[in-house]
Amino acid sequence: MQYVSDHPILGKGEAKELTIFFDGKPVKGYEGQTVAAILMENGVRTFRYTAKRREPRGLYCGIGQCTDCIMIIDGVPNTKACMTFAKEGMRTETQHGNGKTVDAGRENADERV
Amino acid sequence: MREGRTPMKEYDAIVIGGGPAGLGAAIEVAKAGGHPVLIDENARPGGQLFKQIHKFFGSREHYAGTRGFAIGEKLLQEAEDEKVEVQLNTRVWGIFPDHIVTAVSGKEAVCFRGKTIILAAGASENSLSFPGCTLPGVMMAGAAQTMMNLYRTLPGKEILMIGSGNVGLIVAYQLMQAGAHVKMLIDAAAETNGYEVHAAKIKRAGVPIRLGHTIVRAEGNGRVESAVICKVDAAFHPVPGTEEKIDVDTVCVAVGLSPRVELSALAGCRFTWAGALGGQVPVHTSGMETTVPGIYVAGDGAGTEEASTALDQGRMAGVSAAHRCGLLSDLREAEEHRKIQERLDMLRSGQFGEKRKSAEQAVWKAAGE
Numbered sequence: 402m403q404y405v406s407d408h409p410i411l412g413k414g415e416a417k418e419l420t421i422f423f424d425g426k427p428v429k430g431y432e433g434q435t436v437a438a439i440l441m442e443n444g445v446r447t448f449r450y451t452a453k454r455r456e457p458r459g460l461y462c463g464i465g466q467c468t469d470c471i472m473i474i475d476g477v478p479n480t481k482a483c484m485t486f487a488k489e490g491m492r493t494e495t496q497h498g499n500g501k502t503v504d505a506g507r508e509n510a511d512e513r514v
Numbered sequence: 515m516r517e518g519r520t521p522m523k524e525y526d527a528i529v530i531g532g533g534p535a536g537l538g539a540a541i542e543v544a545k546a547g548g549h550p551v552l553i554d555e556n557a558r559p560g561g562q563l564f565k566q567i568h569k570f571f572g573s574r575e576h577y578a579g580t581r582g583f584a585i586g587e588k589l590l591q592e593a594e595d596e597k598v599e600v601q602l603n604t605r606v607w608g609i610f611p612d613h614i615v616t617a618v619s620g621k622e623a624v625c626f627r628g629k630t631i632i633l634a635a636g637a638s639e640n641s642l643s644f645p646g647c648t649l650p651g652v653m654m655a656g657a658a659q660t661m662m663n664l665y666r667t668l669p670g671k672e673i674l675m676i677g678s679g680n681v682g683l684i685v686a687y688q689l690m691q692a693g694a695h696v697k698m699l700i701d702a703a704a705e706t707n708g709y710e711v712h713a714a715k716i717k718r719a720g721v722p723i724r725l726g727h728t729i730v731r732a733e734g735n736g737r738v739e740s741a742v743i744c745k746v747d748a749a750f751h752p753v754p755g756t757e758e759k760i761d762v763d764t765v766c767v768a769v770g771l772s773p774r775v776e777l778s779a780l781a782g783c784r785f786t787w788a789g790a791l792g793g794q795v796p797v798h799t800s801g802m803e804t805t806v807p808g809i810y811v812a813g814d815g816a817g818t819e820e821a822s823t824a825l826d827q828g829r830m831a832g833v834s835a836a837h838r839c840g841l842l843s844d845l846r847e848a849e850e851h852r853k854i855q856e857r858l859d860m861l862r863s864g865q866f867g868e869k870r871k872s873a874e875q876a877v878w879k880a881a882g883e
Contacts, residue, residue, distance in 0.1 A: 403667075403668045404666055404667065405662060405668055405692045408692060409691050410691060434667065441661060441669060442668075446736075456648060457649070457650050457736050458650065461653050461657060462638070462653075462654050462657055464657070466638055483657075
């Protein structure tokens, strides 16, 4: 939704900016944020689609317990977006079903859907 | 050790969970001269303390008037001063006889053996099932709190909060502090569940609290766009014809916490029902020992209460473990236990506290006290 740059208790946010990629598009975030936080800040609410009914899923528990927010992150499927701290240039992709391992430049390396 | 086997490190106490309970436990073991290891699945210890931006109640010993994250900083400093070994990004998956704990750290398998084990795994938030509850935009109140207070990410703009317990009330207020509009807070109960001081804050801010209401469904195309609520009767059944649609982009669910008991169940601990403590809890003594000798529980995993209670329960378990390791005399143990128990009794006073106190005493009774 948005980055809270000025907060009555937390004060001003002073973290350094960074860029990650969501389905190939660059999105802006800050150091110390998780992938889930950055994507939500940029208006992304669907992180994956379920295997059988293709239903959208997004952030649910936020602390690594429920696994509803799993995505393909830097080529690795089933990675929890809420537990993965963003790094400059990180590639995040919407996961469909059980996901697939994505090698650089070669998709469908491990199709399991 | 046979070649190819995972090397095993030995400790006086293996403390699982780095929230207030685990930190308190590890600090006490170290203070008694023992060598504990504190294991946590997160990148940083502190549990949920660092997202608590409100001031705590209680006495000076319980850091009254101090914000949760500042208490977290103090505990981390104390753990560092006591040279507590901390193993982060490590998820425990097994507990075997002879106090052997197996875990995964990154891509490595790791293994620990302890003279004692202290389980401080915390709680998980309860889910609520309703049509649309899986739509992106429906989330646990704790998820919203994590987003905004740890990462400065506003999780939504127009919010419906379900649940008038302390989590619902506090997170609703914190959502407003972060810039969201809390459209309404509902609860099926006839009275608010949390402390009046928290309820008063959000009432003053103009948030309508609708008691005797529940959510019927969340609606939207691929994400929450609205929610339908309705009245419930005294038996919590929906009252026909009272449906009301409200435009929100986020539904936060705050309907209680349950102890995380996977590991205590795995360890073979006996359980008992304690409704006021969140449900099934591992039977334990007042010194926090479970029915498995040398295995202790502390904090929300022993029964959901509050962070301050968790911290002191952790200290209690730490003292017990240190005594078992021969680091504290019978006399010292009794003396430390008495001091900690006095503080716990203080925390368990008042209208809400008394219920938890009698539930906790029933658990001790189940342990044979």
